[in-house]
Amino acid sequence: MSAQPPSTVELELEFARQHAREHARACLAPCPDSLARRLALAREKQWVRQALKLAGEPGLVLDLPCGAGRFWPLLAERGNRVILAADPSQEMLDHCAVHHGDDVLMRVRTFQSSVFTIGLPENAVDCIFCMQLFQYVSDSRHRMAMLREFHRVSRDTVILSLCMDGKVMAWRHRRLAQAASQEVPRILFDKAQVEGEFREAGFEIVGHRDFLPGYALRRLYVLRKNT
Template sequence: MPAQPPATVELELARQHARELARACQERSPDSLVRRLGLAREKQWVRQALKLAGEPGLVLDLPCGAGRFWPVLAERANRVILAADPSQEMLDHCVVQHPVDSLQRVRTFQSSVFAIGLPENAVDCIFCMPLFQHLGESEHRLAILREFHRVSRDTVILSLWMDGKVMAWHRRRQAQACGQDSQRVLFGKALVEGEFREAGFDILGHRDFFPGYAMRRLYVLRKNS
C-alpha cells in the first residue's frame, strides 16, 4: 500500500487534535488520585528531558495541540516559547482556555510539521509530544525529522511509544481480543534510533515514563552537523 501524502497525515493529526481538545477540557479538573499522580509524573518527565537538553531558552512546541505542556515549559523565567499547530481551531482554543499571564509567554502561529514557517537554526529546541506515535510511515517521520534538523540549532525533544514494555504486551492482547488495530505506532529501539541518526541527530539520552512498564518515552536529540 502506498504511503499517505503529507496532507492526509495532517488531516489525521487534525482528528487527533479534536480528540485532544475534548480531553484537555476534561483534564482541567482531574477527577481521580491516579489521574492527578499521572499528570504530576508527566510534568516531572518533561522537566527531566528539558534538563538533559540543557534547559533551552527558545523552544518551539510543535504540534502544540491544546498547549498542555506550556505551564511546564514556562517554569523557566527566561524561556521564550513559540507554539505552532496545523490546526487553527486548536490554536483558537488555546487562546480561550489558557490564562492571559500564560499566553504572554507564548507566541502562537499556524504551521505544517512538514514545512515549518521559520528560518534555519531559528530555535534552540523543538519540543514535539503528540505526533510520532501516529506516524506509521518511515518516509513521513524522516521528512519531519529533517525539517526539525533545519529549524533547530541544537536539540529536539520528542515523544513516542516503545515496544517491548509491559503495557505494550497488554495493549496488543487487548487489541487482539477486541479484533481492533491500535491507532498508535509502537517503535523498536533499533528502528527509531536509526532514523534519528539518518536525519542527522545524535542521541543525548531518553527518559521513560515508567521504566520497563509504560510505553511512553522521551528522546532528547542533538544535531550532529
C-alpha cells in the same frame, strides 16, 4: 527543499481534527480527581522537566504541533524561556487563546505551520518540542521528512515523545487488542529502527527518559543536531 511525501498534509489535518475532538471532550468532562490520575499528571510533569534538563534547559523552544498548549505552563516555568508554538489548525490556535490565562499567553507566540514545512529559517530555535504527532506517524518516509525539517530549524536539540515496544504494557496492549479482534491502536516503535532513523536524519541521541521504566509505553528522546 525536497517535496513532501505523499499525504503528509492529510496526515496532519486528520491528526489536528482528531486532537481537537479529543480536547473538546476533555474540556466538557469533569476534572478527574482520583489519586492515580493526580499521580500520573505529577509524574508527567517530572518526566518532561527531566527531558528539558537533559536538553540543557533550552531558552528558545518551538512546541510543534502544540495542539491545545497542554505543556505551555510547564515550558513557562523557566522565567527566561521564550516559547514559540505552532499548529496546522488555526482553529486549535484560536482555542488556545481562550483556554489559557494571560500569564501563560504572554509568554507564548503562536503561528500556523506544518511540521513538514516549518515557517522559520534554518537554526531558528534552540529546541523543538514535539509531544503529539510523531508518535502517531506510521510511515517511515513521513517520519524522516519530519526529522529532516526539525534538523533544519533547530540549532541544537529536539525532544520527541513516542511509545516503545518491548515493555510490559506493550505485551498487555497487544493481548487486549487480540482479545477484541482489533488492530493494535498505538504505534509501538522498535528501538533499533527509530534510533536508526534519528541518526540517518543527522541527530545523535543525548538520552531518553521513560515514563515508567520497563513498564509504561511512553518514552521521551532528547536528540542533538550533528554539526
